[in-house]
Amino acid sequence: xxxxxxxxxxxxxxxxxxxxxxxxxxxxxxxxxxxxxxxxxxxxxxxxxxxxxxxxxxxxxxxxxxxxxxxxxxxxxxxxxxxxxxxxxxxxxxxxxxxxxxxxxxxxxxxxxxxxxxxxxxxxxxxxxxxxxxxxxxxxxxxxxxxxxxxxxxxxxxxxxxxxxxxxxxxxxxxxxxxxxxxxxxxxxxxxxxxxxxxxxxxxxxxxxxxxxxxxxxxxxxxxxxxxxxxxxxxxxxxxxxxxxxxxxxxxxxxxxxxxxxxxxxxxxxxxx
Numbered sequence: 270x271x272x273x274x275x276x277x278x279x280x281x282x283x284x285x286x287x288x289x290x291x292x293x294x295x296x297x298x299x300x301x302x303x304x305x306x307x308x309x310x311x312x313x314x315x316x317x318x319x320x321x322x323x324x325x326x327x328x329x330x331x332x333x334x335x336x337x338x339x340x341x342x343x344x345x346x347x348x349x350x351x352x353x354x355x356x357x358x359x360x361x362x363x364x365x366x367x368x369x370x371x372x373x374x375x376x377x378x379x380x381x382x383x384x385x386x387x388x389x390x391x392x393x394x395x396x397x398x399x400x401x402x403x404x405x406x407x408x409x410x411x412x413x414x415x416x417x418x419x420x421x422x423x424x425x426x427x428x429x430x431x432x433x434x435x436x437x438x439x440x441x442x443x444x445x446x447x448x449x450x451x452x453x454x455x456x457x458x459x460x461x462x463x464x465x466x467x468x469x470x471x472x473x474x475x476x477x478x479x480x481x482x483x484x485x486x487x488x489x490x491x492x493x494x495x496x497x498x499x500x501x502x503x504x505x506x507x508x509x510x511x512x513x514x515x516x517x518x519x520x521x522x523x524x525x526x527x528x529x530x531x532x533x534x535x536x537x538x539x540x541x542x
Contacts, residue, residue, distance in 0.1 A: 322495025
């Protein structure tokens, strides 16, 4: 059986000022877990851990960052106060080679491959534990067959991979008591991710989604979550549009009651029961 990916985390970009002084509405709705500064020294984060093992990453570029360094970062030109990216993981980093090969097999139709993993990490706030992982993202590979010149696929249109080299439980301590995951909002997990892309790109990108997630139907796939007790697969939906203002990643949460919650200023997310 091919390696089955798990939904790992969702990335929300905020300003450094917002991260340092989170809105009262967010603090009233969620418990925040400490994050830390990443090894490149450019970004810092805080986490919202969920009962299904997925987490929401509130990330910000450090104060007074050099503008050129920010622009060169994967997320450097993304708008703040939005969902900008999403990540998958695997039970072991060694399984990733099989995923790469499946995506590579479709390259003649897509022009897209996943990079070899690159080392990353951060020091955990509070106890100084060193966390280590590897990252892989989707890129265009011209391959001489008429596709785009080599370069990164637009952020968020395909998931990136976060593959742990230290135990995932160190990075995502969602099992360490209910204090971090039993949120006042009643949110228990992620219900699904919808990715809105240019209409002309939808068919090609779907040819990458299928080798990553397995067979789907009409732009809809299923993905597992890290917690085996959470029950049920989550929805991954790929939608095409002609309206550039609608492009991006949309998040839906799962909770004890239906409703909505403002995660960060201006970003309201629906909660499904």
